Each structure stands twice: as C-alpha cells, then as structure tokens.
Amino acid sequence: MHAMSYGYFDDDAREYVITTPHTPYPWINYLGTEEFFGLISHTGGGYTFYRDALMRRLTRFRYNNVPTDSGGRCYYINDGGDVWSPTWAPAQTDLDHFEARHGLSYTSIAGERNGVRCEVLFLVPLGTTAEVHRVRLTNTADEDRSFQLFSLAEFCLWNAADDATNFQRNLSLGEVEVDAGTIYHTTEYRERRNHYAVYGVNSEIDGFDTDRESFVGLRNEWSAPQAVVEGRSRNSIASGWAPIGSHQIRIDLTAGEQRDVVFVLGYVENDVDDKWESPGVVNKTKARALLDRFATSQDVDDAMRGLRDYWSDLLGTVSISTGDPRVDRMINTWNPYQCMVTFNMSRSASYFESGLGRGMGFRDSAQDLLGIVHLIPERARERILDVAATQLPDGSAYHQYQPLTKRGNDSVGSGFNDDPLWLIEGTAAYVMETGDLTILDEAVPFDNNEQDTGSLFEHLTRSFHHVLNNRGPHGLPLIGRADWNDCLNLNAFSTEPGESFQTMETQDGRTAESVFIAGLFVHAGELYADLAAALGLDGVAGSARDHTAAMAETVLEHGWDGDWFLRAYDHFGDKVGSSECIEGQIFIEPQGICVMAGIGTETDHANRALDSVKQRLDSDHGILLHQPAFTEFHVELGEITTYPPGYKENGSVFCHTNPWVMIAATRLGRAEEAYAYWKKIAPAFREEISELHRTEPYVYAQTIAGRDAPRHGEAKNSWLSGTAAWNWVAITQHIIGVRTEIGGLRIEPCLPAELDDVQFNRRCRGAEYRIAITNRATGSPAQLTINGIHHEGTLIPYAAAGDVVKITVET
Ligand code: GLC
Numbered sequence: 154m155h156a157m158s159y160g161y162f163d164d165d166a167r168e169y170v171i172t173t174p175h176t177p178y179p180w181i182n183y184l185g186t187e188e189f190f191g192l193i194s195h196t197g198g199g200y201t202f203y204r205d206a207l208m209r210r211l212t213r214f215r216y217n218n219v220p221t222d223s224g225g226r227c228y229y230i231n232d233g234g235d236v237w238s239p240t241w242a243p244a245q246t247d248l249d250h251f252e253a254r255h256g257l258s259y260t261s262i263a264g265e266r267n268g269v270r271c272e273v274l275f276l277v278p279l280g281t282t283a284e285v286h287r288v289r290l291t292n293t294a295d296e297d298r299s300f301q302l303f304s305l306a307e308f309c310l311w312n313a314a315d316d317a318t319n320f321q322r323n324l325s326l327g328e329v330e331v332d333a334g335t336i337y338h339t340t341e342y343r344e345r346r347n348h349y350a351v352y353g354v355n356s357e358i359d360g361f362d363t364d365r366e367s368f369v370g371l372r373n374e375w376s377a378p379q380a381v382v383e384g385r386s387r388n389s390i391a392s393g394w395a396p397i398g399s400h401q402i403r404i405d406l407t408a409g410e411q412r413d414v415v416f417v418l419g420y421v422e423n424d425v426d427d428k429w430e431s432p433g434v435v436n437k438t439k440a441r442a443l444l445d446r447f448a449t450s451q452d453v454d455d456a457m458r459g460l461r462d463y464w465s466d467l468l469g470t471v472s473i474s475t476g477d478p479r480v481d482r483m484i485n486t487w488n489p490y491q492c493m494v495t496f497n498m499s500r501s502a503s504y505f506e507s508g509l510g511r512g513m514g515f516r517d518s519a520q521d522l523l524g525i526v527h528l529i530p531e532r533a534r535e536r537i538l539d540v541a542a543t544q545l546p547d548g549s550a551y552h553q554y555q556p557l558t559k560r561g562n563d564s565v566g567s568g569f570n571d572d573p574l575w576l577i578e579g580t581a582a583y584v585m586e587t588g589d590l591t592i593l594d595e596a597v598p599f600d601n602n603e604q605d606t607g608s609l610f611e612h613l614t615r616s617f618h619h620v621l622n623n624r625g626p627h628g629l630p631l632i633g634r635a636d637w638n639d640c641l642n643l644n645a646f647s648t649e650p651g652e653s654f655q656t657m658e659t660q661d662g663r664t665a666e667s668v669f670i671a672g673l674f675v676h677a678g679e680l681y682a683d684l685a686a687a688l689g690l691d692g693v694a695g696s697a698r699d700h701t702a703a704m705a706e707t708v709l710e711h712g713w714d715g716d717w718f719l720r721a722y723d724h725f726g727d728k729v730g731s732s733e734c735i736e737g738q739i740f741i742e743p744q745g746i747c748v749m750a751g752i753g754t755e756t757d758h759a760n761r762a763l764d765s766v767k768q769r770l771d772s773d774h775g776i777l778l779h780q781p782a783f784t785e786f787h788v789e790l791g792e793i794t795t796y797p798p799g800y801k802e803n804g805s806v807f808c809h810t811n812p813w814v815m816i817a818a819t820r821l822g823r824a825e826e827a828y829a830y831w832k833k834i835a836p837a838f839r840e841e842i843s844e845l846h847r848t849e850p851y852v853y854a855q856t857i858a859g860r861d862a863p864r865h866g867e868a869k870n871s872w873l874s875g876t877a878a879w880n881w882v883a884i885t886q887h888i889i890g891v892r893t894e895i896g897g898l899r900i901e902p903c904l905p906a907e908l909d910d911v912q913f914n915r916r917c918r919g920a921e922y923r924i925a926i927t928n929r930a931t932g933s934p935a936q937l938t939i940n941g942i943h944h945e946g947t948l949i950p951y952a953a954a955g956d957v958v959k960i961t962v963e964t
C-alpha cells in the first residue's frame with residue numbers, strides 16, 4: 154500500500170489530512186494548550202484530562218485494549234436503523250466518505266453515509282477547561298431526512314490508576330446529576346473533591362443516559378450500544394457501576410440543510426465552601442457559564458479563530474522556505490508543534506505512555522526546553538526554576554518530579570549521573586535566546602527546601618562539580634545508575650525477574666565510568682563557562698574551561714578505542730563499546746556528544762569517529778544506537794540487554810541521538826552527511842513509507858526498529874520524546890545554521906547541495922531577521938551582508954527590538 158492511500162499534508166491549513174480510517178496504527182493529535190488536554194485519534198479515540206493525566210482524568214481509556222484505539226467520547230447516528238459513527242469508530246460501519254484533519258490543537262473528523270454528512274470538530278478553546286465538539290450535520294441528499302444523533306462520554310473516576318484497578322470500591326461510587334439536558338459527573342464530590350465534569354449540549358434533547366449498562370447493554374460492544382441500535386435512550390440515572398454521559402437528539406433536515414449542534418465536555422472546580430446549590434445539589438453556576446460561552450456555532454468559530462491566531466503568532470517566530478515542502482512543513486509547523494506538545498505533556502500521556510506513571514523527568518524536561526525557549530520563554534523560565542528546585546544539595550538530581558506537587562520523587566529512581574548537566578544545557582538555551590541573565594540570580598531551593606536555597610547559577614555550579622567530584626579510575630565521570638541511556642545499568646547486576654533497573658538498589662559504583670557523560674560535561678561545561686563570563690565571573694569561567702579541556706584530554710587518552718570513542722568502562726573496569734567486545738562494539742552516544750563538544754576536532758579523532766558511525770551504525774532508517782545489538786542478557790550491562798535485538802535501547806534507531814551526530818557532522822563541515830541522516834528519520838520524509846513506519850507521518854517517534862530486529866524500519870513511541878527538541882536544534886541551528894549565542898546571532902549554514910536557496914526568518918529578542926541564504930556548497934566560510942553592507946565573520950550583533958534586519962549569506 155502506498156502512503157497516499159492514508160493521507161497528505163495540507164500545508165496552507167497546517168493540517169495532516171487522513172483519508173481512511175485504516176491507517177497502520179491510530180494516528181493521534183493533542184487538544185489543549187495549557188491546562189486542559191485531550192488525546193484524539195483520527196477515528197476519535199483517546200481521552201481527556203485536567204492538568205494531570207493520572208489524578209484528574211475526565212474520561213476513561215482502556216490500555217492494551219482490543220481494538221487498540223477506543224474510549225473517551227464519541228458520536229453515533231441511527232438513520233432508520235442504520236447505525237454509524239461520523240468518526241468511523243466505534244460503530245465501524247463503512248462510510249461513503251471519510252476524512253480526518255489533525256490541525257494545531259484541534260481535529261476535525263468527517264464521515265458521510267447515505268446522503269448524511271457529519272463533521273465533528275474537536276477543540277479545547279484557549280483559556281477553557283473543556284473540550285468543545287461541534288457536530289455539523291448536512292443533508293446531502295435531495296429529500297428530507299430525519300435521524301437520531303447520540304453522544305457518548307464514558308467517565309473516569311478521576312484517579313486513572315485507581316479507576317483501572319480498585320473495582321471493589323469504585324463500582325459502588327458513581328454519581329451523576331442531570332439537569333435540563335446537561336449531565337454532571339459528580340463521583341466523590343460529596344466528600345473530598347471540589348470538582349466535577351459536565352457534559353452539555355446547546356440543544357433540546359430527546360433522551361439521555363448516564364448508566365453504562367442501561368445504554369450499552371451488558372453484552373453489547375461499543376460498536377452497537379442497545380440504546381443506539383433501538384434508537385431509544387433509557388433516561389437512566391447512574392448509581393454506582395459505570396457512569397457515562399449520553400444525549401439523544403432527533404435531527405430533521407430538509408434537502409441540502411445543515412445544522413450545527415455544539416457539545417461541551419468540561420471540568421469545573423468550586424470553592425470548598427461553595428460546593429452546593431442546595432443540600433445535595435451541586436453548584437452549577439460555573440458550569441452554566443461555561444456552556445453559555447459555547448451556546449452557538451458562531452462561538453465555536455470565534456474560539457477556532459483564537460486558536461489559529463495563537464498558533465500563527467507562535468509559529469511565526471521561525472519560518473522557512475526552501476523549495477522542498479517536506480523540509481518546510483517540518484520546520485514551519487510540525488516539529489515546533491511536537492516540541493510544544495512534548496513540553497506540555499512531558500512523557501505522561503500518549504498512545505505509548507499511559508498517563509498513569511511517569512512524572513516529569515529531570516533530564517527530559519531540561520532537554521524539552523531546547524525546542525520551545527524561542528516560542529514561550531516565560532514558561533521556559535518557570536520550568537527551569539521548577540526543575541532546579543528538585544536538585545539535591547550535592548548537585549545530583551531526582552530522576553523525576555510530580556507535576557502537581559513539583560517535588561522530586563525518589564520512588565522512580567535517582568543517581569543518573571548525567572541528569573544535573575542537562576540543567577546547564579536548558580538554562581543556557583534560555584539565556585542565549587532571551588538575554589535574560591536575571592534568571593541566574595533567582596534564589597532556588599535545593600530539594601524543595603526553602604531553608605536551603607542558592608542562586609540558579611549556584612545550582613549550575615553544583616551540577617558541574619557533581620561530575621568533577623564523582624570520577625572513576627580513569628578520571629572519567631562515574632556513570633551511577635545510568636546516563637542518558639537509562640538502560641545502560643553498569644552497577645545493577647539484577648537477576649530478579651521483573652525487578653526495576655530504574656529503582657533497585659545498586660552497587661555503590663566507584664568504578665563504572667561513562668565516556669558519554671565526559672563528552673556532555675565538556676559540552677555543557679563550555680556553556681557554563683559562557684554563562685559565568687556573562688555574569689562577569691571570569692575566574693569561574695577560566696577554571697571551568699580548564700576543567701573541560703582536561704576532561705577532553707582524558708577522553709582522548711582513556712575514552713578512545715582506536716577508530717571511535719568508547720562508550721564506558723563497566724564495574725570490572727572492562728571496556729563497553731570497543732572493538733574488543735563481541736556485541737555492542739560501537740555506540741552512537743559518545744560519537745555524537747564528544748564531537749559536538751569539540752573533542753578530537755583538532756586532531757583526526759572526530760572525523761574518524763564519524764567515519765565509523767557511517768560504516769557501522771548507519772542504516773536505511775537512521776543511525777543505530779549500537780552494533781551489533783546484544784543477543785543475550787548481560788547482567789553487568791543491565792536493562793539494555795533485556796530488549797530483543799534492534800528494539801529500544803538495544804540497538805534501535807533511537808531518534809533522540811541521531812541529531813547529535815548531525816550536529817557533530819556540521820561541526821566538521823560534513824554537510825551532505827548531516828542532511829542525509831536527518832532525512833532518514835524526519836517524519837515528512839518517511840511519509841512515503843507510512844505502511845512500514847506505522848506511526849504518525851507528522852511527528853517523530855522515539856524509536857525505529859533497528860537492523861537487528863525483524864521489523865526494521867517500524868517506529869514506536871511517537872510524540873513524547875527528546876527527539877523533537879534535538880531535531881529542531883540540529884536542522885534549524887546547525888544545518889540551516891542560525892543559532893543564538895550570548896553575544897549575538899550566529900549564522901553558519903552547513904547545507905547540502907540540494908538546498909541551494911533558503912529564506913529563513915527568525916524573530917529574536919523583539920527584532921526580526923530575514924536571512925537569505927545562497928548555497929553553492931563550496932565548503933568555504935559563509936560571506937554575510939547586513940542590510941546590504943558586508944559583514945565580517947558569522948556573528949550578528951542583536952538588533953534593537955522592533956528592527957527588521959536583512960541578511961544575505963553566501964556559502
Ligand atoms: C527515554 C527517557 C530518556 C532517556 C531515553 C534513553 O526516552 O525518557 O530520559 O534518555 O529513554 O534511555
């Protein structure tokens with residue numbers, strides 16, 4: 154099957170259009186921009202939550218379900234006994250026409266059958282704690298039509314983990330209220346909750362249901378609920394069991410007539426002493442106000458306009474035109490969009506992350522900043538301070554913290570010795586983007602303890618010194634529990650089935666060392682020195698540079714294998730990632746990070762490392778994590794060897810790491826190679842192999858199965874991954890080559906011959922830079938003009954806010 158049978162990019166609308174329900178996997182989108190979010194697949198599957206996917210889940214979702222994509226909220230039509238869903242699922246009745254459009258924070262799905270067209274627009278309007286669903290019904294036949302429309306939302310009892318397990322309690326808890334066609338889900342509101350869910354519609358209704366079994370029937374499936382099949386709601390009031398919300402509306406349409414019905418599924422919070430309208434009756438004032446805001450279709454149009462303006466303004470920060478639509482759509486729309494979603498969700502809620510478990514990762518959150526500092530600098534600033542406040546006094550870090558409490562969480566592990574360095578990377582990106590040095594003076598607690606605070610700069614200092622203070626026999630950084638590769642657990646020695654490598658007690662680990670952390674230390678250490686210098690702390694900067702130079706020497710002395718950088722030394726002092734090994738001879742991470750950091754670029758080490766990557770790790774679907782993949786479990790290496798060869802941390806194309814090699818390649822002027830690596834993993838380029846790739850062709854996935862796996866080329870874990878931010882950095886800042894530095898905007902394109910004429914516009918610190926690049930791929934230093942005047946070098950001083958600067962670049 155060819156890609157075109159699944160869909161296409163509509164670049165003007167900034168939408169991906171899916172033309173069949175039968176994609177190789179559910180292709181999802183996210184609704185919401187700040188507090189209230191929904192996940193929605195192209196057939197309407199997914200769920201919705203307020204702020205925290207674990208603690209405030211409005212609608213239910215069944216993991217590992219068959220079919221895989223269900224749940225949440227959906228619509229049915231019963232047209233004279235013929236039952237179908239405009240979103241195809243859950244009814245799964247064939248449609249005469251189907252089209253799903255995933256746009257920026259909205260999705261619209263249209264189905265048509267027997268002369269009735271039904272298009273449902275799903276969005277979370279700005280500043281709104283609700284999903285709005287506009288159901289647009291059109292009679293496309295030339296006779297009058299009359300049919301029944303049914304809505305459905307299955308409520309989750311708030312805590313999604315408890316909801317999925319604690320049946321002995323939960324099946325007796327469910328409570329609802331129905332008031333003039335509006336359904337209120339009020340479970341636990343009588344006791345300690347002060348929030349409820351509301352599901353209303355801007356129309357008279359002809360019936361409703363709030364009890365799942367009354368609506369569906371005990372033995373029916375979601376594809377054919379009894380009430381829908383019989384065309385008759387039961388007007389049921391849930392009492393325990395499973396509360397739902399369903400409305401029945403009779404629709405009469407003359408030939409060609411169109412009617413809009415607007416549903417609102419929202420979250421309402423009341424003050425604790427203002428919970429009740431009268432004894433036992435929920436205070437509905439805020440819910441009514443919410444429904445009033447979307448009383449008409451015009452209100453929905455206005456909300457859509459607000460959403461579009463929000464995104465055009467944000468994405469206007471960077472825009473490109475290269476002549477290759479695949480490049481342009483990644484940079485103009487989909488990559489920044491994914492960066493924003495990843496920033497909002499962290500690693501919590503996707504079709505691969507259950508929303509039940511993982512909090513905010515220390516290193517993940519710090520890296521996510523790289524993709525959004527230019528879009529939402531104020532929120533980046535807040536995130537940096539939140540993350541820093543979970544750092545421990547000795548400079549180490551909890552691996553994760555909980556979004557609602559913002560406190561570090563030891564139950565998900567600690568001792569990942571790379572973690573602290575990412576705080577430097579994220580902070581530096583923010584400062585370079587904004588010029589805001591004041592953030593470095595902010596007082597920030599350690600371990601959220603207000604009695605023990607230090608400036609943010611002090612936090613960065615402790616990050617830096619944590620590495621220096623924890624070095625092993627070769628002078629390289631100790632790895633601790635693991636480094637960026639969470640699964641390289643050199644101190645775990647786990648033999649217990651099911652034991653967590655992330656949290657189990659490990660050896661004290663004074664031997665196992667990481668060359669990756671050494672490379673990251675040099676890279677982050679240079680940024681730390683730049684920040685110190687910007688604060689006028691020349692002594693600190695100088696000494697930091699001495700340390701990074703010494704670490705670079707140590708890497709060349711003890712971290713070089715002959716043709717590439719070693720990965721690590723294990724607990725016994727044996728090499729990991731060496732030609733002496735039988736499996737796992739070469740790893741991508743140190744090749745990328747060490748060259749990015751400039752280690753071995755003065756000698757031929759760096760070029761040789763990248764030659765080795767090309768020879769040994771490159772594949773048709775991206776650069777593999779390591780080769781050969783491990784075929785057996787190695788107790789001394791840990792979780793990395795638990796995965797079958799070619800999957801996840803055991804030798805997949807772990808897309809997060811590929812941009813490091815791209816950046817490294819640009820550092821050495823290897824332009825064609827850098828770009829070729831990018832094209833192998835960039836979703837818009839993989840669209841034509843969607844059947845193999847399986848996940849969405851508009852966003853990056855965390856992994857693509859490696860050469861050692863039977864399903865080489867198949868992606869998993871789409872959406873929430875550091876891949877989004879790092880590819881943004883690689884393509885825009887190093888291949889297109891426009892990046893912020895403390896002293897100005899650096900313009901150093903490293904472009905392949907096929908991108909010969911690039912227009913790149915960048916807003917930064919209030920000014921606008923219009924950069925026209927003519928690329929003859931000469932490999933010689935770029936020649937710049939500013940506003941028509943020759944400019945020496947490649948660093949452009951920042952212009953005053955409001956200025957428009959015209960720049961030409963010839964390479
Ligand atoms: C996951 C984690 C990330 C880690 C990577 C490699 O993406 O979220 O923190 O670096 O796996 O193990």
Ligand code: GLC
Pocket residue numbers: 639640655792801802
């Ligand atoms: C598992 C995953 C890995 C992730 C880690 C942390 O080990 O395979 O990708 O980084 O969990 O949650």
